Amino acid sequence: MKNLVGSDARRCSLIALTLLATLLALTAALFAVACHALAPQPGEWSHTLRIGPRGWQFERPISVPALLRVATHPLGLALLDGRSTDTPLGRWTWQRVAPDRLAGRCAPCRLPFDALGPQPLLLPQAELQLQRVAQERYRGTLTLGEGEQAVVLKGRAQLTSTSLVIDAELADTATADVYAAFGADAIPELRRAHIDGRVAAKLNLRLPERRLVVQPRIDGFEVSGLGTEALLDAEPAMACASRQTAGDAGTRVIGWLPRAVVAAEDQRFAEHAGYDLPQLLAAWSANQKPPTLAAGGVRPQGASTLTQQLAKLVYTGDERSAVRKLRELLYAVEMERTLGKGRILQLYLAIAPWGEGVCGAEAAARHYLRKGTARLTPLEAAWLASLLRAAPAPGALAGVDTERVGWVLTSLRGPLPAERRAEQMEVLRSGWQPPARR
Template sequence: MKKTLRFVLFGLLALVLTALVAIFLIVKIALAPAAGEWSTPVKAGPLNFEIGVPTAMRLATSPWFAPRLDGHSLDTRFGTVRFSWKEAAGLQELRCEPCSVEVPALGTQPIKVERLVATVRRDGNTLTGTFEATPGTTETEMLQGTWEGRLAPKNLHLSAKVQDAPIARWYAVLVPALPELQRARIGGTLAVSAQLVLPEATFSVQPVISQFTVEGLGTETMLGARTSCGPSAKLANDSWLARAVIAAEDQRFFTHAGYDITEILASIDNNQKEGQTKRGGSTLTQQLAKLLVTGSDRTAERKLREMLYAVEMEQTLGKARILQLYLDNAPWGGTLCGAEAAARRYFKRSARTLEPAQAVWLAAMLHKPQAVLEQWRRDGQIDPDRTKWVADSVRGISRNQREALLKSVAAAKYIAPEANTQ
């Protein structure tokens, strides 16, 4: 009797295992990526296998299969996605809590949203739906939008529109833990249209910002701030060094409100091509905020903090004071900072008496001061293409002055100070 029972139990176990293996093989075969199809690894319990993403998306959004996903979840590189089938509306709802995505163009840390809810309906290879992003349980801080996509064997082309919403709400959703949000009074609205291609994660955005203002961060105290870099250069806006610095670092300095959307979008595009953050897109005002307040971490959170301070600085300090503070605190290689200290160390003269070519030389160092200083010591010069570009970008001078400046910059040879003199 015992042998018979044992035989039956083993038989049932074998049958169950066979059924599970059969189901696994069927699923694996059904979802296996076709040649050249976009694929991704999936983990189901102890099992790992590759699935074709377009095939899986068609299956997950089909009316006969989508209801079977109701209540189930899937671990992805963005977070755990939970499925909910809405029978009456005939659509699939996906929840990701929290949800994050790595965007090298925006920094080394992923962008994280506490709760992202999206709906999807498919008609052939066309996908449409809505999405809502909230910081945890705070429904009043919701960002809402619509999206549509075109599914192809190798990728998914998405376009999305986020409705016009208060900028304060954007901050609450994207960086809810930012300490400045406790005291900053943020005004203005932001609407965004965006295009995203997966799995490449390349994207473009078209933001529309209106009436962006910030109060409450205390930047007005910087009106009387003193630099720790040494004596102030006290340069006029039309001095050669001030003009050269603006040409090198922020050519729209006198027209923007602390941030430069054109430059930000250009930097995002450039960084996507490079696959990492190589171009910052920061204005002089944002760079000043980085020098005095936020530090230099390459994260989206730091950039958003930086923008808050920059916008308020424009309102409390004005252009002349911002430019003066930047010149008095900017790094110029090693432990050296401040225009006056740099001019005296490198050219043995005051910043106010620099020759035009010397001013261009100093301005050309600012994008990578330490690396440029090392190049200067090693090669006896700095990048001639950059110094030429800076000289050619200086504004407010005559044609004859520009020609003379370009000639003097091309012929310039300066002796770099020894490392032990820093």
């Protein structure tokens, strides 16, 4: 009897091992088939996928178009239902909400765009609904935020072997709701700011290039509650106040320098409401190009108006991030209403960093040109204004950028006769150098 029981046990063990081996073989075969089906063709859009538990992972390139087709197939939807995946955008949890529709939720989410700076744009929450309507065409919605203030973008996508082109639209939406989508933790000003206005936009996104074209419409953008009216009488602190002499910060800057600064930094200063939308869009487009294609091989520095630059100096700091730009925009719009153009320009001139540890126009004029701002020639004012784009570090003052200074001098508005402008241009071309370089 014992021999019979032992024989049955061995037989059961053998059957179990055979079934396990068969299951492993089938799993390996299915995995091999899946890898073959998802293997990218030459020239196809691909992504390297890490497979296996931590410490035992191996990498394999997969076809992104094939993966998207599988994920939106009814069988793929069933496999994804209830699962979570880690992506460069954050951790997404998936749910099959209809036989042909997939929903995903990410909290928080990261949106990496080089044009927005090295830090990704952070969103507290995003929800995606995706449906395949034809072999290579999709439609869906992206919801940012939650509740009554949720912002909804509706879009369609076209898939090819090399790209995914998404066309989306933001219908007319309260500007306050768009800001709320980023959360008060990222933009603390939302706790006290009152934001009016409406915004709508059309977007075109190309993947994998991550090239985004935005066509926005902004109406009635106004801000209150941030307290910028305090700058009407206050003299804000500056980062290099130790280089100032008594009275520098409060001295009203006159002469050619204010005009030269406007020509160099913000030629539409007199017309805009704190932000220059055409210039912002131009900078956004240029910043998405590889550095070798941008001007001089260097990425443009942006399209901040003088009002935005003042907001950065006084309130937000100079961190290069999309959230900082959104905060800066709130202050700029409010300052246009509370301070006016004249006060904004004088405040900027009083505290702007001019390099070599010097802040403020009067201190900069004396440091570099050995005279006060009221005595500057148009050429000297144009050269001094040209330094603001890339203020030199201590001891690193470069030679005169004749092309840029000439551009500022040509763009300078005001009662400058053509003969005087031509004479100043001739002095520049003849090798003019400031006293600090002689």
